[in-house]
Amino acid sequence: MPVTLAPCTDELLSSWVARHADFYGVPPLAMLRHCLPEMPSLRAADLNLNDNQVLRLARMLCADPETTRQTTFTNVAEPSRCLIAKEPMQSCTTCYLARTEPRVVIRNQLLGWRITCTLCGGLLQYPTGRDCPSTFGHYHATALIGERLLHDEASQRDRTWASPVRIARLLLMRRVKKPRVGDYEPWRYRVLGALIPDLDDVVDRRSLPTSSSPILPLHLRPALLAGIAIVERSGPEMLQMLHGQMRGENKARFSSAIEEIINSSCRSTASSQLQLI
Numbered sequence: 659m660p661v662t663l664a665p666c667t668d669e670l671l672s673s674w675v676a677r678h679a680d681f682y683g684v685p686p687l688a689m690l691r692h693c694l695p696e697m698p699s700l701r702a703a704d705l706n707l708n709d710n711q712v713l714r715l716a717r718m719l720c721a722d723p724e725t726t727r728q729t730t731f732t733n734v735a736e737p738s739r740c741l742i743a744k745e746p747m748q749s750c751t752t753c754y755l756a757r758t759e760p761r762v763v764i765r766n767q768l769l770g771w772r773i774t775c776t777l778c779g780g781l782l783q784y785p786t787g788r789d790c791p792s793t794f795g796h797y798h799a800t801a802l803i804g805e806r807l808l809h810d811e812a813s814q815r816d817r818t819w820a821s822p823v824r825i826a827r828l829l830l831m832r833r834v835k836k837p838r839v840g841d842y843e844p845w846r847y848r849v850l851g852a853l854i855p856d857l858d859d860v861v862d863r864r865s866l867p868t869s870s871s872p873i874l875p876l877h878l879r880p881a882l883l884a885g886i887a888i889v890e891r892s893g894p895e896m897l898q899m900l901h902g903q904m905r906g907e908n909k910a911r912f913s914s915a916i917e918e919i920i921n922s923s924c925r926s927t928a929s930s931q932l933q934l935i
Contacts, residue, residue, distance in 0.1 A: 659678070659682075659718055659719070659720070661681065662678070662719050662720040662721070663677050663678055663681065664721075665721070665725065665729055666762050666764070667753070667764070667777065668753075668764040668765050668766055668776065668777055669729055669762055669763070669764055669765070670704060670729060670730075670763045670764060670765050670767075670768065671700075671703055671704050671707075671726075671729040671730045672686065672690075672700035672701070672703060672704050672763070673760075673761075673762055673763035673764070674719075674729055675689050675690050675693075675700065675703070676689075676700075676760050677760055677762070678719070680759075680760045686700055687699065687700060690703055692718075693714065693715050693718040693719070694711055694714060694715060697711075701744065703730070704730055704731055705730070705731050705732070705734075705739065705742070706732060707727070707730055707732050709723075712726050712727050712732075729765070731765070731768075733813070733814070734812050734813070735811060735812055735813070735814045737811065737821060737823045737824070738771070738808065738811055738812035738823055740823065740871055740872060740873075741769065741770035741771045741808065741812070741823065741826075741872065741873055742768050742769065742770065743768045743769075743770050743873055744768075745768075746763055746767035746768060746785050747767065747768065747770065747784075747785070747873070747875075747876065748766075748767055748772070748782040748783060748784060748785065748876050749767055749782065749783055749784070749785045750766065750775035750777065750778060750780055750782055750783070751780070751783060752775065752777075752778045752780055753766070753775055753777045753778055753780075754767070764777075766782075767785070769812075770872075770873030770874075770879075771805060771808035771809065771812065771879075771883070772805060772809075773801060773802075773805055773876065773879050773880055773883065774802070774805065782876060783876070784876060792876075792877045792878070792880055793856050793860055793877075794854065794856060794878075794880040794881045794884065795880075797854065797880050797881065797883075797884035798880060800883075800884040800887045800888065801879075801880035801881075801883035801884045801887070802883075803883075803884075803887035803890075803891075804822070804882070804883030804884055804885070804886035804887035804890075805883050807822040807886060807887065807890055808822045808823065808826075808883070808886065811823060818890055819890075819893065819894070820889075820890065820894075820919045820922075821919070821922075822886050822890065823872075824915070824919055825885075825886050825889050825890065825919075826872045826882060826885075826886055827872055827915075828849060828889075828897070828900075828912065828915055828916075829848065829849050829850040829853070829882060829885045829886070829889070830848055830849070830850060830866070830867065830872050830882070831848065831849050831904070831908055831911070831912060832845070832847060832848060832849075832904075832908055833847050833848060833849045833851065833852060833900075833903040833904055833908075834847070834903065834904065834905045835847040835851070835858070845866070846858060846861055846866075848861075848866065849900050849903055849904070849912075850881060850882060850885045852900055852903045853884075853885045853888050853889070853900075854881040854884060854885055856881070857878070857881050860878070861878065894916070894919075894920050897916045897919070898916065900912075901913060901916060
């Protein structure tokens, strides 16, 4: 293109394309398809670009391929993509360029496992800039361990005995609270509440996601991150203990998931040992 704009630090590809579209006065998807005619959506470009598409896009935007690739989530491990939001969920008051038009979106804003900024390490806030006071501040140090575990899995680095994303999904399954009180609400109680008792009293229907889309609101996220760290540190025995919190079909699903995680861990350990022989 005759005029191209450099990406901002950690800018998301769809945001970068949208700024070009604004400059040329066309819709963002039209701008993307001018570069990659086969691309169905901006979201698809953010998540999945092959090497050939990266090269073609980089040539059109007058950027090097590695810079172009780093604006996407292409290198994020597949299991971690359920933690990538569709819209910005958070921001950093230090790094977020809120005054630009069109507004710049950085990758950090969509990462559902973050409570701290990947660029400066500061605490994230809601996109409006509103602070998010959390009742889980005393779990902060443990939550940072959980954040690191999820980050390492997403970046496909070495992980421990179980996938942190799979642990997160298990912790968001429903549990049976005992003893049941008069105003018992089954939807409120999740396995995570057995580890983080404060959770049961602060959740509402809008704030609890499903295990298939385990992105918690920012003010509840430290609880999930701390829960992941606790289970990872305690080992499979903790999952067996949590199994006793389940009933009926959920208990069977939980048991099956535990068995699969442990078997996967055994295969991974055996494979690592063979590599050392």
